[in-house]
Amino acid sequence: MESTEQTGSTVISRVADHQWHALEDDLVVGRGEAWRRHDGRLFLGIDVWRDALFGPLVEAVLAGLPRPLYTVVDEADADLVSRWEHAGFTAARRERVYIVPTDPQVTGLGTVRPPSGVTLLPFGAPQRDPLRELDRAVRDEVGASVGWQEMPAEVLPRLDDAVVTDPTKYTVAQESGRYVGLLRLAPVPRQPRIGLLAVRADCWRRGVARALLAEVLGSLHASGAESVSAEVGERNEAALALFESVGAERAGGNVEMVLR
Template structure:
């Protein structure tokens, strides 16, 4: 979400007198002597939340842009920041945003011999359906059921950035899902998006009454095996750090914790 960098060699006064212009409803521009030296953007997600991003080389320009954006937009407002970027986190904090949650990014191999999933089988009474094999109405039903369970607990907006709220009843693309079926209904699903030699796992979920039986591991074995056979060598996943079960699942198949991001928020 954030691509901002600050110029170490620039004088601290650079940008303090920049002219900030609101280009349209969701974009801002900082200019000095007619030259653009920074940009701000507000992105509205399907769940209605607005995430801010600022791109500039100069700290004072960042401060002026964020002040203008916060003055122009109603709360609540959000941003994602690399947890290792202490300067950027501090600047958002000085602007009034506070840390709401932390998200871990994991990187894992798809090779079953590397993950240890080559001998993983589905639990008794459970059938794993590969990418594209799910029936769309049943897929939509388990998706909505999982969403309701998450909403009743942590809230769907605690899910990683890759997981978007869909309008109720909106169709899903079975080619992006592996599902687990038991007793004539779907009891779990994994969503994956593959791009060339890398893939992102955006959702791993099992119905509450079926958890703790190895269903999630079996679905991951199917997903990662299919990716490996298709020439995709690695996959990544984002996990809320409070979701210790998900972290244990990925770490248990050799996933590496490569980075962390903080979600910051202003307003209730």
């Protein structure tokens, strides 16, 4: 698919189904892209060489896409937030970015143990089928409460989709042969990222999440990693309290914006 429109000396072309280029003298001076996330929502990204190109480029992108549309902006970038607002987007969700220490002397997690009857399976030990079952259960519970859109953007597709599950990224809590909680660690360069920490609803308030966090942070500390990053939705009060209780420091935040 290709379409072109002229805006002054700038030519904006739709070069692929979800990609746009802004051209001046046949040189790319801006790019627009749309991509569908695992929950089915369509997100946008705009990158321009000059601020004045943002408006024409985003207008061209919006003209070719259905609603609703989403984007994520660093909360500290007030100018960019304002540009998206001018395009009709409004804030829908806010997410805090934390840096979490791994040293048990700092986190206070050195003496934390799993609840009675719960054992922890370290990275690589979980089995795929029970892991898929736990993933489905957690997603159904979240979907029935706050909604899966409240989960971090880094969360993978459902494990029962056509996706290769890598057990080396998961630490799992098990009770009576049933998986009841998981922590997924994303191996991001320079600093690992906690992509998901979740516990079955019938096991909440027993210390399972804290035990998983203690296991993973302690393992990372032993391997030489001083900290990890994590993103937590501002509406997730339990997760905010858990991370802040172990010495996590806020390092910024993101604003998820929507055009309906």
